[in-house]
Amino acid sequence: MNRNSKDVSPETVNSAAAIAKSTQKPGQTKEQTKLIAQGIQKGIEQYKKQQKAKARDADKAKKKQHKAKLLKSASIEAAVEDVKPATLPWLLLGISWLCFAAYILFV
Structure with missing residues (x-):
C-alpha cells in the first residue's frame, strides 16, 4: 500500500481497510477506497508515533523525577548522618559538666 509497507503492522492495514470500506459511498471506485485506506493508514501510523x-x-520525566527524589533523600540522609555525630560530643560535654558540678556540690 505504501512505500514502507514492511514497517506497517498487518493490524493497521486491516483496520484502515475496514474503516475505508465502512465509510465507502455509493459509486466510489476500488481505487478511491484504496486511496482512502492509505490515508487512514498514514493517520493511524502518525497517531501511533505520537x-x-x-x-x-x-x-x-518519571525517571528524572525518581532520580531527583533519590538524590533528595540521599542528601537528607547525609545531613542526618552529619547531625548525629555532632550531637554526641555536646552530649558528652554536658554530662561531664553535670558530673563536675555534682562533684563540686557534694564534696
Missing part, C-alpha cells in the same frame, strides 16, 4: 513519543517523554 503516542510512542508521549510515552517516551513521560517515561523520561
